[in-house]
Amino acid sequence: MTVARNCGKRDFLTLLDFSAEELAAIVQRARSLKQDPSPKTLTGKTGVAMFEMKSTRTRVAFEAGMAQLGGHMVMLSHQDSQLGRGEPVEDTARVLSGMVDVIVIRTGNQAQIEQLAETASIPVINAMSTRYHPCQLLADVQTYEELRGSITGATVAFVGDGYNMCHSYINAARQWGFNLKVASPEGYRPDPELVKSCNNVQLVETPQEAVEKADLVVTDVWSSMGHEGEQDSRLSVFNGYQITADLLDLASRDTLLMHCLPAHRGEEISEDLLDDPRSVVFEEAGNRLHSQKALLEFVINGGW
Ligand code: CP
Numbered sequence: 001m002t003v004a005r006n007c008g009k010r011d012f013l014t015l016l017d018f019s020a021e022e023l024a025a026i027v028q029r030a031r032s033l034k035q036d037p038s039p040k041t042l043t044g045k046t047g048v049a050m051f052e053m054k055s056t057r058t059r060v061a062f063e064a065g066m067a068q069l070g071g072h073m074v075m076l077s078h079q080d081s082q083l084g085r086g087e088p089v090e091d092t093a094r095v096l097s098g099m100v101d102v103i104v105i106r107t108g109n110q111a112q113i114e115q116l117a118e119t120a121s122i123p124v125i126n127a128m129s130t131r132y133h134p135c136q137l138l139a140d141v142q143t144y145e146e147l148r149g150s151i152t153g154a155t156v157a158f159v160g161d162g163y164n165m166c167h168s169y170i171n172a173a174r175q176w177g178f179n180l181k182v183a184s185p186e187g188y189r190p191d192p193e194l195v196k197s198c199n200n201v202q203l204v205e206t207p208q209e210a211v212e213k214a215d216l217v218v219t220d221v222w223s224s225m226g227h228e229g230e231q232d233s234r235l236s237v238f239n240g241y242q243i244t245a246d247l248l249d250l251a252s253r254d255t256l257l258m259h260c261l262p263a264h265r266g267e268e269i270s271e272d273l274l275d276d277p278r279s280v281v282f283e284e285a286g287n288r289l290h291s292q293k294a295l296l297e298f299v300i301n302g303g304w
Contacts, residue, residue: 009120010298010302011125011299012123013114013126013129013132014131014168014171015168017134024176025303026294029294029297029298029304030293031146038069038070039069042296043069045070047062047102048074048096048103050076050078050081050104051105051106051127052106058136061288061289078107094119097122102124102296103120103125105126105127106128108129123300130163130164132164133165134168134171135291135295136165136260138292138295139291140218141176142287142291144258146287154179154215154216155215155216156169156181156214156216157214158210158219159219159241160184160219160268161184161224162184170201171194171198182201185237207247208250217251217255217257218259219241219259219268222264238267242269243273257273258280258281260284261284
């Protein structure tokens with residue numbers, strides 16, 4: 001698929017920053033990069049990746065992906081950058097815009113990502129914030145479509161914390177046209193305004209109701225990064241929201257189970273379920289590499 005070049009820079013802060021056609025093209029390109037992993041489409045290009053919070057998959061996918069495409073990613077931890085010592089984000093944005101071709105950032109401060117994108121003259125990619133995790137959804141959709149065909153019209157269940165992954169699933173439901181049922185305990189439901197923005201999202205009362213006949217079942221940890229201090233209280237609030245084999249049996253016969261990882265076995269997912277034949281979590285994790293490479297090509301080169 002050919003996507004027209006857009007003259008302005010393209011930030012990827014949420015899935016809504018791209019059109020449905022552009023997202024489909026990125027997923028398609030990710031599938032082709034999986035077959036042919038090292039076309040040198042980003043030779044001479046450089047990026048900087050700033051991670052204020054810990055990461056394995058996202059960080060490695062961006063660093064390895066950039067290298068495989070012929071470019072170079074400078075990895076900058078928060079404590080090693082002047083941003084971590086209080087240099088204004090606007091100054092950081094202007095400086096980096098004169099040096100590299102893309103900024104990748106993971107931070108607990110959503111406003112900081114938005115300020116960075118507003119000031120930078122180069123694309124900014126959200127590598128996960130407190131509000132969204134759009135890169136993960138590219139890999140999730142890629143994984144589903146590789147195994148089951150188009151996700152449009154499918155029924156997806158999200159069970160657990162209505163936080164950044166759930167918010168990105170809501171945006172994904174809108175962009176890819178699938179039906180999303182969300183089961184979260186009271187006080188941990190997704191942003192109601194976001195839910196209202198998407199006609200094909202339904203909040204349901206129980207995990208059983210969400211999972212029934214679902215083509216894809218998704219969960220995430222109950223205490224995301226930044227909420228570790230609430231671990232004990234959340235264990236009791238989320239009691240009953242664990243994905244178990246019995247719960248998964250309510251889904252469609254060929255359902256898939258996804259989790260963005262890292263998982264807390266015995267909490268949001270029962271001890272052995274990641275190894276269940278319905279689980280595709282490691283395929284999903286592997287696709288982070290291919291989808292983030294396609295994303296880098298898209299924002300740096302403006303299309304294919
Ligand atoms: N799923 C995910 O974003 O993993 P990392 O935190 O390891 O990057």
